[in-house]
Amino acid sequence: MDQWRLESASFREAFDLIKQSWTGEAVDTPGELRTKVGQYEDLIRTVTDSGGYGNLVLADCLRRLSLGLLGRYVTAYPLEYPAVAEILEANRVRLLDCPAVGDMLTEELKVAQPSAGWHLSESQKELELIFIAGGSSLHEAGLGILVSWPGPSTLIAKRNVTGLLARMMATESIERMVLAGLLEFLKQGGTIADLGSFERIMAKEKSRFRFAPLGASDATIRAPYIAALLKAYQPWEGKAMPFSALVGQ
Secondary structure (H helix, E strand, O other): OHHHHHHHHHHHHHHHHHHHHOOOOOOOOHHHHHHHHHHHHHHHHHHHHHOOHHHHHHHHHHHHHHHHHHHHHHHHOHHHHHHHHHHHOOOOOOHHHOHHHHHHHHHHHOOOOOOOOOOOOOOHHHHHHHHHHOOOOHHHHOOOOOOOOOOHHHHHHOOOHHHHHHHHHHHHHHHHHHHHHHHHHHHOOOOOOOHHHHHHHOOOOHHHOEOHHHOOOOOEOOHHHHHHHHHHHHHHOOOOOOHHHHOOO
16 A cells, blocks of 8 residues: 555646546537547546556546547537437447456456456356455445446546446446437437437337446436436537546545
C-alpha cells in the first residue's frame, strides 16, 4: 500500500492532464469526430499495452470520453449514424478482454487465467469467480449500467480491483449494448423522437446486443437504456459538456 501511495502520484498527474485536455465542445463533422475519437483510442492502446492497475483506470476514463464524443454526436446528428457506427466498429481495444486486465487479475487477486484465456465480456460465471476472489460478488456489487461506480480519483487514491472492474463493465455495456443498439435502431428506421417504437422495430435485432455480465434480466438492449443515454447528452446541446458528466471525479 505504501508503494502504491508513491506510484499513484503519477497516475493522479496523468488523470489531471486528461481532465485539463477535455474542452467539452461538441463535434460538428464526421471527420472531426473520427480524429478526436482516434486520439483517445490511440491513448487507450498505449496505456493498456503498458498494463497495470493505474493504467487501466486511465484507460476507462479515456474510453468514457471516446464514447461521449460518439454518443453526443449521434444524438445531435442521428442521420449520421453510419459514420458513428463505422468508428465504433473499427479496431478498438476491448477493455474487459485485453491482456492488461488478465495480468492485473493474476497479480492483484492471484486468480489463475483459464487455459483458453479470459472472456469476461461474455461470461458472467468468470466475473463471479473474480468478484468472490476479491471478497465480494456480482450481486453485492449491484451490477447495472445506470449505477455510479467508484470515480477515478477514488480508484487512484486506493486500489480497488473489483471496483475498477465493475466500472469497466458499466463502460463496456454502454459501448457494446446501448450505443451499438441505438445505432442499429436508427439503421432500422427508428427515430430518437419515437422511442416508443423501439421494441417493435428491434424485435428481431435486439438479441444481437447482449452484454452477458449484466445477467439474464438486463443483458439485452431495451428502450429505457436508450432513453437514459439520450438524457445524458441532450441537456448539453450547444454547451460544453463537463468532464465529470462523462467520467466522474
